Amino acid sequence: xxxxxxxxxxxxxxxxxxxxxxxxxxxxxxxxxxxxxxxxxxxxxxxxxxxxxxxxxxxxxxxxxxxxxxxxxxxxxxxxxxxxxxxxxxxxxxxxxxxxxxxxxxxxxxxxxxxxxxxxxxxxxxxxxxxxxxxxxxxxxxxxxxxxxxxxxxxxxxxxxxxxxxxxxxxxxxxxxxxxxxxxxxxxxxxxxxxxxxxxxxxxxxxxxxxxxxxxxxxxxxxxxxxxxxxxxxxxxxxxxxxxxxxxxxxxxxxxxxxxxxxxxxxxxxxxxxxxxxxxxxxxxxxxxxxxxxxxxxxxxxxxxx
Amino acid sequence: xxxxxxxxxxxxxxxxxxxxxxxxxxxxxxxxxxxxxxxxxxxxxxxxxxxxxxxxxxxxxxxxxxxxxxxxxxxxxxxxxxxxxxxxxxxxxxxxxxxxxxxxxxxxxxxxxxxxxxxxxxxxxxxxxxxxxxxxxxxxxxxxxxxxxxxxxxxxxxxxxxxxxxxxxxxxxxxxxxxxxxxxxxxxxxxxxxxxxxxxxxxxxxxxxxxxxxxxxxxxxxxxxxxxxxxxxxxxxxxxxxxxxxxxxxxxxxxxxxxxxxxxxxxxxxxxxxxxxxxxxxxxxxxxxxxxxxxxxxxx
Numbered sequence: 001x002x003x004x005x006x007x008x009x010x011x012x013x014x015x016x017x018x019x020x021x022x023x024x025x026x027x028x029x030x031x032x033x034x035x036x037x038x039x040x041x042x043x044x045x046x047x048x049x050x051x052x053x054x055x056x057x058x059x060x061x062x063x064x065x066x067x068x069x070x071x072x073x074x075x076x077x078x079x080x081x082x083x084x085x086x087x088x089x090x091x092x093x094x095x096x097x098x099x100x101x102x103x104x105x106x107x108x109x110x111x112x113x114x115x116x117x118x119x120x121x122x123x124x125x126x127x128x129x130x131x132x133x134x135x136x137x138x139x140x141x142x143x144x145x146x147x148x149x150x151x152x153x154x155x156x157x158x159x160x161x162x163x164x165x166x167x168x169x170x171x172x173x174x175x176x177x178x179x180x181x182x183x184x185x186x187x188x189x190x191x192x193x194x195x196x197x198x199x200x201x202x203x204x205x206x207x208x209x210x211x212x213x214x215x216x217x218x219x220x221x222x223x224x225x226x227x228x229x230x231x232x233x234x235x236x237x238x239x240x241x242x243x244x245x246x247x248x249x250x251x252x253x254x255x256x257x258x259x260x261x262x263x264x265x266x267x268x269x270x271x272x273x274x275x276x277x278x279x280x281x282x283x284x285x286x287x288x289x290x291x292x293x294x295x296x297x298x299x300x301x302x303x304x305x306x
Numbered sequence: 307x308x309x310x311x312x313x314x315x316x317x318x319x320x321x322x323x324x325x326x327x328x329x330x331x332x333x334x335x336x337x338x339x340x341x342x343x344x345x346x347x348x349x350x351x352x353x354x355x356x357x358x359x360x361x362x363x364x365x366x367x368x369x370x371x372x373x374x375x376x377x378x379x380x381x382x383x384x385x386x387x388x389x390x391x392x393x394x395x396x397x398x399x400x401x402x403x404x405x406x407x408x409x410x411x412x413x414x415x416x417x418x419x420x421x422x423x424x425x426x427x428x429x430x431x432x433x434x435x436x437x438x439x440x441x442x443x444x445x446x447x448x449x450x451x452x453x454x455x456x457x458x459x460x461x462x463x464x465x466x467x468x469x470x471x472x473x474x475x476x477x478x479x480x481x482x483x484x485x486x487x488x489x490x491x492x493x494x495x496x497x498x499x500x501x502x503x504x505x506x507x508x509x510x511x512x513x514x515x516x517x518x519x520x521x522x523x524x525x526x527x528x529x530x531x532x533x534x535x536x537x538x539x540x541x542x543x544x545x546x547x548x549x550x551x552x553x554x555x556x557x558x559x560x561x562x563x564x565x566x567x568x569x570x571x572x573x574x575x576x577x578x579x580x581x582x583x584x585x586x587x588x589x590x591x592x593x594x595x596x597x598x599x600x601x602x603x604x605x606x
Contacts, residue, residue, distance in 0.1 A: 006430055007430060008428075008430070013428070016427055016428055016429065016507075017427070017428065017429035017430060018429075019423075019427055019507045020423050020427030020428065020429035020432065021423075021429055022423075023419050023420065023422055023423030023427060023507075023511070024419070024420045024423040024424060024435065026416050026419055026420065026475065026476045026477055027416065027419075027420035027423075027439065027476060027477040027482060028435075029476060030416070030473065030475075030476020030477055031438070031439070031442065031476075033476070034450065034454070034473050034476065035442050035445060035450065037453070038449075038450035038453035038454055038457070039445065039449055039450060039453075041453040041456075042449055042450060042452055042453050045452065045453070099347065102340055102343060102344060103344075105337075105340050107337055107340055107341065113344045113348060115588075115589070115592060116348045116351060116352060117347065117348070117351060118588075118592070118595070119351070119585065119588055120351050120354075122532065122584065122588050122595060123581055123584055123585065123588075124532075124536050125535070125536030125537075125538060125554055125580070126536075126538055126553075126554045126555075126557045126558050126561075126577075126580065127557060127576075127577035127578075127580040127581040128577075128581070130557065130561055130573060130574075130577045131354055131355075131357070131358045131574070131577055132354065134357070134358075134361065134570060134573075134574065135354050135357060139370075139372070140369055140370055140371075140372070140374065140570075142353065142354075142357045142374060145373065145374040146353075148373070174351065174354065177351075181595075181596060181599050182599055185596070185599055185600045230443070230444055230446075233446070234446050234447070234448070236539065237538050237539070240538070241558065241561065254448075255446075255448060258448045258451075259448075259539070259542075262451065262452050262455075263455075263542075263543060268452050268456070271452055272449075272452050274448075275446065275448040275449045275451070275452070276449060278446055278448055278449070279445065279446055279448075279449045282444060282446060283444060286444055
C-alpha cells in the first residue's frame with residue numbers, strides 16, 4: 001500500500017482490525033500469487049525474448065515495435081475483435097432491454113417465457129459451440145434450411161469471411177437473456193409510486209418510459225455495458241471450436257491470437273505483449289465509459305455504502 | 307436487498323383503470339401482442355436445442371438430407387451409448403465432477419472468509435482493498451495465463467487438478483463480492499448477542515453467519531459448478547493426458563477426431579450429455595441464478 005495505514009488506538013478495535021486482516025489473508029495471498037505477481041511477471045516477459053526455454057533476455061520494446069509495425073496477425077485480431085464488439089454490444093444492450101420490458105408486463109405464464117429466454121444465457125462452453133457450428137452448417141444446417149423457406153440462397157456462415165462475424169453475433173445474441181434478467185431486476189427495483197404519480201399527472205406510457213423507466217434504469221444499463229464490454233473483448237471458446245480463427249483470419253480474435261502464440265508457437269514473451277495490449281484496451285475503454293457515466297448515469301438519492 | 311429475490315414478481319404496470327369496453331379491448335390486443343412477440347422469440351431461442359436433440363437421434367444418412375429432416379423417421383437411441391464406446395466419456399464426466407467438487411469447496415471457503423472480513427470487520431484500508439478486489443474482475447485471464455503456466459510447470463503441477471482446485475481456496479473476486487453483499491444484510495444484533503456470550507469471531511462466522519447463508523452458498527456453488535464444468539481454456543493449457551480430460555476438453559477431442567468423418571449424430575449426442583447437467587440444474591435452481599443477478603445488478 002502506498003499510503004500509511006493508521007491502526008486504531010483502542011484495544012478492541014485493534015483486535016477487530018487484526019481479525020479482519022486474518023479473514024482476508026487468503027484473498028491477499030491469492031491476489032499477490034495469482035493476480036498481481038503474474039501480472040507484473042507477464043509485463044516483464046513482454047520486454048524479453050522468452051520462448052518457453054532458456055532464460056528470458058531483455059530486448060526492450062522490440063516486441064511492441066514488432067506488434068505495431070510488422071505483425072499482420074495483430075491487425076487481424078484487432079479488427080475481428082472490434083468488429084465483434086461493435087456488432088454485439090449495442091444489440092445486446094438494446095435487445096436485452098426490449099425483452100425485459102416485454103417480460104415486465106403482467107401477463108399470465110410469464111415465468112415460462114423467462115426460463116426460455118434465460119436458459120441459453122447460462123448454457124455455454126464447448127457443447128454449445130459444437131451445436132452452433134452445426135446450426136450454421138452451409139449444407140445441412142438448420143439456419144439455411146429455415147432461410148430457404150423465404151427463398152434465401154445457402155449462406156456459408158462459418159466459411160464466408162463476409163458472413164462469419166454475423167454468425168458470431170447471432171450466436172452471442174442467443175444469450176441475450178443474460179442481460180434481460182439483469183434489466184428485469186433493475187426494472188423491478190423502480191418504486192411504483194413514481195409511475196402512480198406520473199399517471200396522476202397525466203403522463204402517458206411513452207412519457208413514463210422516457211422520463212421514469214429509462215433514467216431509473218441507467219445504472220443497470222451502465223452495468224450491462226461494462227460487463228458486456230469486458231466479456232466481449234475476451235471472446236475465445238466459440239471461435240476456437242467453430243472456426244479456429246478462420247476463414248482467412250476473419251475471426252482471429254485477440255484471445256485466439258494470444259492462445260496460439262503462447263501455447264502453439266510457444267512464444268511466451270510475445271504472447272505476454274499481446275495480452276498486455278488486450279488488457280490496456282479493455283482498461284482504457286472501461287475507464288472511458290466510467291468517465292462518461294457522470295453525465296448519463298442517474299443515481300436516485302445518495303446511498304451510503306457500508 | 308437480496309432476500310426479496312425469490313419473490314421477484316412482475317412489477318405492476320400502471321395503466322389507467324379500464325373503465326369502459328374500449329380500453330379493455332386495447333388491453334386484450336396488447337396482451338395478445340406481447341404473447342406473439344414472446345412466442346416468436348422463444349421459437350428462435352429453442353430451435354437450436356431442438357436441432358441438437360433431433361440430430362442426436364438421426365442416422366448419418368438422415369443428417370445429410372435436403373430438405374432437412376426435422377424429426378427423425380426412427381429414433382436412433384444407440385447414438386448415445388456409442389459415445390461411451392468411442393471415447394472415454396464416463397471418465398470425462400468423472401474428471402469434470404472431481405474438478406468441480408474441489409473447485410466449489412475451495413471457492414466457498416475462500417470467498418466466504420474474505421467476504422465476511424470485508425463485510426463485518428473494520429480494519430484500515432478495507433475499502434481500498436475491496437476496490438482492488440473488484441478491479442481484478444476487469445483483468446483478462448490472458449494476462450496471467452503464461453505466468454500461471456510457468457509457475458505450475460515449475461512446481462510440477464501440470465497435468466494434475468491442483469491448478470484448478472488450489473487457487474479456488476484463495477477466493478474468487480466475484481464470489482467474494484456476492485458473499486460480502488449477503489453478509490452486509492445480516493442483522494447486527496445476532497453478532498452482538500454472540501459476542502456477549504464470548505463467541506470468537508471465527509465461530510461467529512462459522513456457526514452463525516454461514517448457517518444463515520444457505521441461499522448465497524447455493525448461488526455461489528451453482529455459479530462455480532457452471533464455471534468448472536464449462537471451462538475450456540485452463541484444461542487446454544494445463545492438462546495433457548487424455549484420461550485426465552474433463553468433459554469440455556474431451557468433447558473438443560471428440561469433435562476434432564470426427565472432423566473428417568462428420569459423425570454428427572454421435573457428436574450431438576455427446577454434446578447433449580455435456581449440456582444436460584447444466585440444463586437440469588438451471589431448471590431446479592433458476593431462483594438462485596436470478597438471486598445472484600439481483601445481488602449484483604441492482605446494487606452496482
